[in-house]
Every structure is written in structure tokens, then in C-alpha cells.
Amino acid sequence: MRYDLDDLRLFRHIVAEGSITAGARRMHLSLPSASARVRSLEHHAGVALLVRGRRGVRPTPAGTTLARHARDVLAQTARLEGAVASYTRSPAAPLTLLAGGSAMHRLVPQALIPFLREHPDVDVTVSECRTPRTVRMLADGEADLGVVLDDEARDCGLDTEPLGDDSLVVIGQAGGILAGRTALTYREVAEHPLVGLDADSSLRRWIEKNLGPHAPVARYRTSVAGLSTLVALAAAGVGLAVVPRRALNPGQPLEVCDLQDPWARRHHLLAWGASARSSPVAAAALAGHLRRAAD
Structure with missing residues (x-):
């Protein structure tokens, strides 16, 4: 029947x-x-x-x-x-999220995972991008959200909100030459062999831009593409490294010292682009996950 x-x-x-x-x-x-x-x-x-x-x-x-x-x-x-x-629905345009290398290390992945799980119909295009270019793309409507540095995005004309601390620290092998130190300047750091990110990375460019023409010439033993590899090399005693504090996992066997130079104190901002208005609900949801990941 x-x-x-x-x-x-x-x-x-x-x-x-x-x-x-x-x-x-x-x-x-x-x-x-x-x-x-x-x-x-x-x-x-x-x-x-x-x-x-x-x-x-x-x-x-x-x-x-x-x-x-x-x-x-x-x-x-x-x-x-x-x-x-699902074959009859018009696919929504993907959200575009831009962020610097520091934010791409932990902040962005920790926000993306729950967002994509909760919003199966929304796709996200993610790109690593330095703050000046991110600001231009947001203003031109080419991106929805950006994680930018406060010093470079100040007075940019975009809607922004504080997202979290992104200050830089110096790390080295546990029990190594940093043992017993709590803070030092970059000039002191440059007296020792370093390991760093690739020359075109956003963090490396930030450091070199702020050092100025009279900065000491640092010896880089090697340059790598990712912060995880950089931290591992420093922990192994290959050289000192300058990294964002948020890139470190709690309990890692490292010596960690504050970097005293004023430019080392940075903060992340969440910036909104004009195109975010085309998907306001999805953009707001992704922004919420970025805020929670930054806590």
C-alpha cells in the first residue's frame, strides 16, 4: 500500500x-x-x-x-x-577575513573552527595580510573583517574595537642565556644569534620598520615560515626569537622576557569593512568568535 x-x-x-x-x-x-x-x-x-x-x-x-x-x-x-x-539555494558570497601573521597563528584558527561548524552554509576566505593593506581592502569593500595592529590602524576611518594584547617578547632555551632576566631591549637581544620569520612575513617587517636605520645588525641563523617552528627552534637553543606573547602555549619549557622597546607593546583591533553589511549576520557571528578566541 x-x-x-x-x-x-x-x-x-x-x-x-x-x-x-x-x-x-x-x-x-x-x-x-x-x-x-x-x-x-x-x-x-x-x-x-x-x-x-x-x-x-x-x-x-x-x-x-x-x-x-x-x-x-x-x-x-x-x-x-x-x-x-542545497542545489537550489544560491550560494552566499564567502566572508573575507584578513589578519597578520601573529593573529593567524592561534587567534584565527580558534575562531574559525567553531564558526564553520555552527554555520555550514557560510564559507570564509582567510588571508594573511599586513595592517596597511588590510585597512585599504576593508575601506574598498574587498574584505569583511580584519585583525589589525592599533599603531598602524589608528585614525583609519574604519569601525574598530579592541581585541586583545599582541605585545612582543623574547624567548630562548630554558636555563639558557635569558635565565634570570625579566626584560631587555632589542639592542641587547641583537647581541646574540637569532632565529626569525621569513623576511616578507608581517612580523619581521614590523620589527624592521620600527628598528630604524641605526639599529644593530642582527645575525639570523635561519628564517622559517611559521611561528610554531620558530618557537621550537628557540626552545631547542638554536637562537633567541622575538615573538608575540600570545603565540606561546602555557607551560612551554622556555625562558620568556619582556621586550622593553616601546614598539614592542602592541594591541590587536577588530576592524569592520564596508562589505560586512552585505552579510551582517554572518559577519557579526564571526566577529563574536574572534572576540571569544582573543579572551
């Missing part, structure tokens, strides 16, 4: 409520209409599906079996409808 999906839904509601009247109400049907549908089900099944009493109804063994299979059929139908509907 063929089953009507609305009849199956009605029967499930009746069994769940223990009442034809209540089941009819949940389906927005009149009681006579609901009763007729149940009688039609029983007629086609050739067996009683409900035991009627003064206090309501309860399923017969056949009715229990029907209700159980109806649940599975309706669930499968919902999945089928969702799968087919």
Missing part, C-alpha cells in the same frame, strides 16, 4: 499525544478530518492501529510498528529534501 506522508505525521502525533484530538491540533486539522485519516490508514493496513478508550488512544502492536517506521521514513524524507534543496 502507499502511505501519505501527512497521514504518517498525524499518526506519529496521535501516538505521542495519546489523543486524536491533540494529534489533530498539532497538524492543524479538524477532529473529523483527523479521524477520517486514521480510519483510512486502518482500512488500507487491514488491521486496527489504535485502541480507543474514554481517556484517549493507545497504539496496538501494529500501530506501534507503524509509528516506529513512520519516524524513520519521515526522518529520511527530511534529509532527502535538505539534500535536494
